[in-house]
Amino acid sequence: MSVALTTLPTGTEAHEHLLAVDIENPSPDQEEAQPPLTKFRIRDLKKESDGGDPILNGISVEIPKGVIVGIIGPSGSGKSTMLRALNRLWEPPLGTVFLDGKDICDLDVLTLRRKVGMLFQLPALFEGTVADNIRYGPQLRGQKLSDEEVYKLLKLADLDSSFYSKTGGELSVGQAQRVALARTLANKPEVLLLDEPTSALDPISTENIEDVLVNLKKKQGMTIIMVSHSIKQIQRIADIVCLLVKGEIVEVLRPDKLSEAKHPMALRFLQLSS
Numbered sequence: 414m415s416v417a418l419t420t421l422p423t424g425t426e427a428h429e430h431l432l433a434v435d436i437e438n439p440s441p442d443q444e445e446a447q448p449p450l451t452k453f454r455i456r457d458l459k460k461e462s463d464g465g466d467p468i469l470n471g472i473s474v475e476i477p478k479g480v481i482v483g484i485i486g487p488s489g490s491g492k493s494t495m496l497r498a499l500n501r502l503w504e505p506p507l508g509t510v511f512l513d514g515k516d517i518c519d520l521d522v523l524t525l526r527r528k529v530g531m532l533f534q535l536p537a538l539f540e541g542t543v544a545d546n547i548r549y550g551p552q553l554r555g556q557k558l559s560d561e562e563v564y565k566l567l568k569l570a571d572l573d574s575s576f577y578s579k580t581g582g583e584l585s586v587g588q589a590q591r592v593a594l595a596r597t598l599a600n601k602p603e604v605l606l607l608d609e610p611t612s613a614l615d616p617i618s619t620e621n622i623e624d625v626l627v628n629l630k631k632k633q634g635m636t637i638i639m640v641s642h643s644i645k646q647i648q649r650i651a652d653i654v655c656l657l658v659k660g661e662i663v664e665v666l667r668p669d670k671l672s673e674a675k676h677p678m679a680l681r682f683l684q685l686s687s
């Protein structure tokens with residue numbers, strides 16, 4: 414499979430750079446014959462703080478379907494803010510964020526959030542059992558998941574059937590994060606947004622979540638956009654990396670080419686993080 418990701422930095426002189434990433438050795442013919450489908454298109458996305466300070470400085474990027482995109486950058490560079498625009502945890506301006514070609518501001522917000530699920534750094538489970546949590550989303554739409562469907566979702570999140578009737582208090586943070594993932598997956602999302610999903614987890618729980626994410630991409634063609642502070646994690650699972658510095662995407666690279674980043678801030682960040 415081949416993917417391409419385009420960044421259009423801000424400004425009237427905006428230049429465009431296109432990165433073609435080869436995954437699993439596509440032939441040049443395949444690349445031409447099957448252009449990647451764009452899942453998210455972000456066009457000149459800006460945000461200022463209430464005090465008028467820029468947070469996002471005109472982000473433009475196309476995110477192909479069925480890839481894992483890692484978003485990295487120094488603290489305060491706008492990574493979470495960019496991610497949160499994609500399912501309208503804040504309202505991006507009209508004409509700036511498109512899902513499958515449709516402006517997300519024109520979509521019903523609950524429909525959007527079902528299609529674009531999100532997982533945070535710390536899982537927050539509702540009261541009740543793990544099964545109650547997993548059934549929550551479909552229940553809001555009047556659907557009751559069967560026991561079998563709940564077990565399937567548990568399995569998808571790498572949890573065995575013994576978790577079905579446990580409560581939040583009986584779970585480790587890593588297990589609770591996988592329950593939160595199963596609960597999100599119950600909505601059959603097309604895109605997963607992850608904001609440092611493993612930063613509170615031990616290495617084994619981290620590996621479990623990473624394996625689940627890679628499988629979701631491979632088996633379901635899910636598009637996954639993940640903010641992470643761990644360059645190593647991004648190198649393990651991402652297909653493309655976006656480097657955000659001061660509210661701008663300054664580099665789009667393959668994870669194995671991170672050392673080739675040219676932006677001075679990007680290089681410094683990479684050196685300090687590795």
Ligand SMILES: Nc1ncnc2c1ncn2[C@@H]1O[C@H](COP(=O)(O)OP(=O)(O)OP(=O)(O)O)[C@@H](O)[C@H]1O
Nearest residue numbers: 461462463468486487488489490491492493494495
């Ligand atoms: N609603 C808001 N009002 C004012 N400032 C905000 C708001 N949201 C974010 N900011 C500021 O915008 C900047 C970017 O924040 P954001 O959380 O997106 O960065 P980040 O790259 O995810 O940081 P970190 O890696 O530390 O989580 C920060 O300076 C933050 O204080």
